[in-house]
Amino acid sequence: MYVMRLPQLGMGMTDADVVRWLAAEGDPIVQDSPLLLIETAKAGMELVAPVAGVLRRILAPNGSTVDVGHPLALIGDPSEPLPADLENLAHGA
Numbered sequence: 001m002y003v004m005r006l007p008q009l010g011m012g013m014t015d016a017d018v019v020r021w022l023a024a025e026g027d028p029i030v031q032d033s034p035l036l037l038i039e040t041a042k043a044g045m046e047l048v049a050p051v052a053g054v055l056r057r058i059l060a061p062n063g064s065t066v067d068v069g070h071p072l073a074l075i076g077d078p079s080e081p082l083p084a085d086l087e088n089l090a091h092g093a
Contacts, residue, residue: 001076001083002051006060008068009040015067016040018060027055029075036072047072054078 019037
């Protein structure tokens with residue numbers, strides 16, 4: 001299971017707002033395809049899928065503000081069990 005985290009996209013970037021997910025939980029994901037729209041203090045941009053698989057769980061919903069490094073989503077094979085610490089992941093632990 002791959003944990004997609006908010007990358008630091010600029011030197012002064014500390015957080016971003018999740019504007020809109022372009023895929024829903026359960027959707028197949030192609031690597032490098034647009035996955036969600038975010039807005040930082042300086043710009044709005046698309047984040048692309050870092051890996052291929054299925055969007056298993058969205059951990060940062062539309063409208064949330066997340067810090068750099070915060071988990072955004074889980075991408076993996078549908079047969080893989082979700083992590084037991086899913087609640088901790090959703091809160092950035």
